[in-house]
Amino acid sequence: MYKAGSKLEVANTSFSLDSELDDASKKNDEKKLYSSLTDVKEEDVWENEEKEQELEDDLKELPIEVRETVSLEDDPKEPTLTFRYFLMTLIFIPPGAFLDTMSSYRTSSAAYSVFFVQIASYWLGKWLAKILPSKTIRIWKFSFSLNPGPFSVKECVLVTLSAASGATGSQGTTSISVAELFYNQKVNPAVAIFFMWAIVWTGYSFAAIARNFLLYDPQYQWPQALMQTSLFEAFRKSDNNSKLASKQMRVFFIGLVGLTVWQFFPEYIFPMTGSLAFLCWVAPRNQVANFLGSGMSGMGFLNITLDWSNITSSIMIMPYWTQVIKFIAFVVGAWILLPAAKWGNLGSFKHGLMSNSLFLKNGTVYPATRLMTANFQFNETAYQEIGPGYMGTQKIWNMFFDYASYISAITWILFFGHKQIISTGKKLFRRIRSGGNISNEYTDRLNKIQSSYDDVPLWWFLVLFLISFVILITIFATGNMFIPWWAYIVALGFGAIIVTPMSWLYALSNFQLAIGTFNELIYGYMIHAVSGFKHPAGASSYGAIAGDAWYRAQYMLQDQKIGHYMHIPPRAVFFSQIFGELLGVPVNYGCLRWVLNTKREFLSGEKKDPLHQWTGQSLVSYNTMAIQYVLIGPKRLFAEAMYRPLPYGFLAGALAPAIIYILFRLFPKGKFHLWNITIFCSTMSHFYGNLSTGYFSSFIGGTITNFYFYRYRHNLWRKYNYILGAAFDTAFNLAMLLIFIFFSAGKQVAMPSWWGNNSDSVERCFAT
Template sequence: MVWEEKAETMAEPYNQKYELSKDHVDQEEEDNSPIEEVRVTVSNTDDPSMPCNTFRMWFLGLMFTAIVSFVNQFFYMRQTQISIGYSVVALVSLPLGHLMARVLPTRDYTLFGRTFSLNPGPFSLKEHILIGTMTACNTSTAYAVDIVVLQDIFYGDKKPFIAGLLLVLTTQITGFALAGAIRRFLVRPAHMIWPSTLVTASLFRSLHASADDDDDDGRMPRMKYFLLVALGSFVYYWLPGFIFPTIGMISWICWINPDNIVLSQLTGSGGLGIGTIALDWSAASYYVQPLVTPWFAQLNILIGFIMVTYIMVPWAYYTNLWNSKNYPILSAALFKEDGSLYNKSEILDDSVLNQEKYVAYGPVRMDSFFALTYGVGFAGLTATVVHVVLYHGKEMVARWKSARAENEDVHSRLMNVYPEVPDWWYGLLFVITLALSLMTCIIWDFMPWWAVILALAIAMFFVLPVGIVQAVTNQQPGLNIVTEYVIGYFLPGHAIANVTFKTYGYTVNVQALTFTSDLKLGHYMKIPPRVMFMAQLTSTFIAGLINLATAMWLVHTRPDICTPAGYPFTCRNTNTFYSASIIWGAIGPARVFGNKDGALYSSVQWGFIVGALLPIPFWWAAKRFPHISWLKFVHWPVLLAATSNMPPALPYFYTNGLFLGFVFAFLLRRYRYDWWARYNYLTSAALDSGVAVCGLIIFFAIQSWEGKMPNWWGNPADEVFDHCPLGGANFYGQ
């Protein structure tokens, strides 16, 4: 599985010192976890006196929460996105924590009858974990921000800031309340592993073990390496980010004959991007994460990408399926049948569909790529369910029974030292967020009260089974398609209600499992639950506020934002979100994927059945022919999810990312394993950090003051940076 490979390598520096022999484990089974992967990754001891709820933790945790929330939201709205993740925060906060331990005064202070010190001793592992957790649970930008941006820009319905803030906070925090309800089943039982937390645990243990031992071995220290690579990334990104943007999308094959429509569509960066070279880390890394994703998973992504992008899409487009030639080969936009852009104002009255106007104006059309990715998405949903049942069904049942019995391992017994968060804390939080959700949706007319209850009911119904799947298999089936479908039939014609329902149903479920995963990490690392509760809740509130404030600041200060003329703030994800609001909400699934008012794409719903069937023969073959090793690596959920980000992602993001994956995840891992184990993850984190810092400086020091790079071949005035102007045109060059 994915986590096994990561945990094995990332834990190596720690295991060299703390490795337990198999005989020792057998002799003291009761004093360790029954799960081998946990035994070799997580310490079976604890020091309750280790400081964690400190001024240093709160200062650095809130500081990084604010920085990461701003940076990730800022870049979320740009053409190529950058996301600062867990590893970056873990690496950067470590020297800052040690610095504060050196310079802060050690005297005791008394406040409200409680005595504390700003500097209780050396910077501890538990402080470090809490700092990382405060930022990690908010690394992804708040999903509800897109609703606010959507209303402001695309629907012209400006809501007060408080309405957007309450929408963001309730969708983010309600999931936290649900995490409290399921923690007994998904956190304390030993067999609820949460594989991704083992990767994080091994990273932090490795950092602190290497810091204690000055683990150099004659090689460059990790921190020095990180700083040098980050500096190089910072200096280099001035080229694709400002001076020479053409190198970020070199469509060299298209240059042979840029006036040829087919060649442009196949090789241009705005088309299928065959041969396009991206000398831009932000483009090559964002969707594939080539230095982090295991090679077997990247192979599945590659096969799925080729199957959809290079086989299905050209076949559908050039055979003119659904009149595809009237539209670009790759676009998230919506069209009329003649290829002109679909004007939503012609069919909507205050964000609600006028059926008579819709019939008169004509049915919505989309390019074949967009339609096929919906079908592949349908297949991926059912394939995930069937794959998990076939490959992990017995294991899930056994572990569910184990969870119900609440069998405790050494980690649960060690956690008994710390007072648990009372159930009424989570219960009160749920009551408050439910009341605020109802108030927000009713007062500002996001959706009816019953829709709030139904959306939360869907999230609550799925949270435990989906959580068990994720805790055991590291796979998380998404509920976005289910929620869009449900409300699309209950409230057809209501665009904002559709996306709001999807956000409450989908995001609350995701947030609940994100928080639960962090609770499991705290469980492994022996973080007092009440401190973890306050850290998660406080950081989530601050992150939601900053996400929304950043988005609104950009919306109101950047001209033509979320349009091609607003480059680099083209809001690729928000545009896709907008198209989904039209397809699923304003028009509704019955008029797009059904048989009502000229619906054309009903055939893509066969994806549900195809996805359910695909894993079966491969599962049977793997059982029947166990000597054929490659069969066990065929992972249909990953394979079918390969193109789920397109659009807004572009194909050349994938090809360049997968090439880097071949170099780092396959070649270097196999033939330069020592280097790979020591520096691979640091390289990814350093490159991310350098690009993020450079991108911010370019914006605030130059672009926000209307400064521009002089136009030249590498920075053309028409902003067709790949010099392939017909890549985004339809088959007739329009």
């Protein structure tokens, strides 16, 4: 989830799979490759020095990771948007959209695996190519074949890109859920669905702003796109009966079945395995030992988890140095600051230490609804009577580091990425002067291959934006979704400004910075500058628009980079992304309705979930921010003594990268460029929320996979690392789906209470 910070920080990780070729065969393959690329005889290639030099120059422009991973041959006749493609998108998108939305209400989860879609769609496509009749269907003037021939990897790519677009959650569910859960306001289903569609389309249209900067230039590798490409290239090898590909598939299915069976234990049968609190076993009723060892209501010191949802495949994907920074940040936050706040002088407010709720001074829940009038205006009289809201000390330093992470991302780019900024700026300036497409500035082999396909015209993005604009301005002008129409315009402007630098950061480092708190803060300042409507859910509505304007744009560009690597027609990639989202959003809303109807008591806090999973922590956090920023307002908030240090987070985020950069220049061998402040602050800003288990286990797992195996058993790592990560994430989601079908879809079936499923504390920490 948390990633790196600049190009200098990207680990020198090769994503290539084992070619199993000796040096002699590599030379022969290279000669054949050059021959196929120029459509001349092999002996003529090597005799023609001019053509040979041109080909070498084409390849030299590509980074080594790209040359080792991406195929430099293309068959334009391979099928793309076939009947098989449409059939498989209907199979893979709905479960992913449901599971990813469901996960957003849980404390921890593993995302619906795009690797699963890659692998499963490949084998399903090959099976469909065998069983479907070769029949042509005619509908009016249109016709298509049910089975146009052998299944192509390009079809598999497009199915995966559709799933990456539609088989996901939606930021739009947050404001809808906050309004219904905390303020008993239910949004009209049609308004909700069109709102969720439109904010995504806004992000997709904004991708056009950053596309010319980041899509064509080979220096922007988009690490996640390169990693997925390595799996697609493995499928090409399997078509040639590669023994390695067969082994990989065998490992995948063994991992899938094994972890699916296991996940029934921590999620249903034996919840104790989700948090093995050894200190609690020694002293189950000692308050100090319980707080130290509990992973569900304490520090999680030396706590181990066997629940994959608390670990996820990030330990197999994220560079090890990034995992080290994250673990250091966790140790500082959970193992140093938490006990300092509980038993020391760090913070004077001792109630709700690890809660993200808002409290009165005596520790009772803050009555936020009393601050609103009947028409959702701020009730000054009630505020004077109630007084300010108080937060747990942990949540306060979360906010401080959240502010610091946002500013540090910008200053880190300026210090460590200024050379790339200048280079890209020069190319863009030349494009503006010539009036041409920036892709003409690049002569590498990949851009030459893609030039044979029609690019997506700018007016497609403009039409998509206009559709989303009409939908959203209508929704807000008619008083729906809790914000005034002018705030929507501001959100668009903010998204347009931030989309390129944030996409730049992600393209280089695979690190995506969450700026939700900052968006809500901006909205709070705006809404208090005018009198009128101040519904708390408006903050998350504004954040969804401003956030998706660059968040979705990043993913659209990343998937277009996959299409670039796999030589897919850009217009087919664009269609697959829009089609996937059309299918996914209605399922997002359906899952939202199921969660709020069946888990409402846990999410609202009326009942306690024994697993500490159905807590809706993100919703509680959004609601807390909304109360502070929208109802109380930033000016009143920062006037209170306990909140007064928070704005200094911006100053800390601005200065810390400068200090690291000075150390980097003074001690170039000290690897200070890896001491990424943004990753540290972003991890410190992450709310552990009474669930500190998983971090220690993840660090151990990451040390095994991305340190030991990557460094000392690299061949095994290269062959099976990503395959196993995909299998395990897929297994978790499959297990959750099966548990839902067997024990929740109809009648609720609870697991009987036993020693490993204690109703008071599954960890056996009875004094927390």
